[in-house]
Amino acid sequence: MAKTAPPADYAVAAQQLVQGFGTRPLAALMQIGESTLYNKANPNDLGAQLTGPEIIQITLLARDTQVIEAMCRAVHGAFYTLPTFTGIADEHLLEMFARMSRGESELQTAIVEAFADRKITRAEFERIERFGTDLHGIVAEIVARIGAMVSE
Secondary structure (H helix, E strand, O other), X not given: OOOOOOOOOHHHHHHHHHHHHOHHHHHHHHOOOHHHHHHHOOOOOOOOOOOHHHHHHHHHHHOOOHHHHHHHHHOOOOOOOOOOOXXXXXXXXXXXXXXXXXXXXXXXXXXXXXXXXXXXXXXXXXXXXXXXHHHHXXXXXXXXXXXXXXXX
16 A cells, blocks of 8 residues: 655644544653644644644654655655664665665656656656655755764
């Protein structure tokens, strides 16, 4: 089953995350009232919205990044989950470079195929977008890995 993209509107994404996890258990973990969380996650209640720290808290507790992803999309950005590099050998960088090369190739192929008939369909664009996002993630992973190697 394909994963559906979180809503572009972060307030709707927050409501879906809270309801999907369960308002009562999530409120208990956050140590706030259930009705308070319900109101803060209600996209129609402009008087009570989740704060930045609360968004981070529900993201970590629910292990669900859909709210942050929706916020990134709202500002035409992207969210990437970076792996933990503890215990990974430096040789892993070579594998990352190979993945980056494959990613570039897949993106280029998708673009060439989409332009072949001079019409870009929604499916073709989504394929280009997926390969482009994946490539950005690989580059971010490489930069983070090299950053973890810095010694002061």
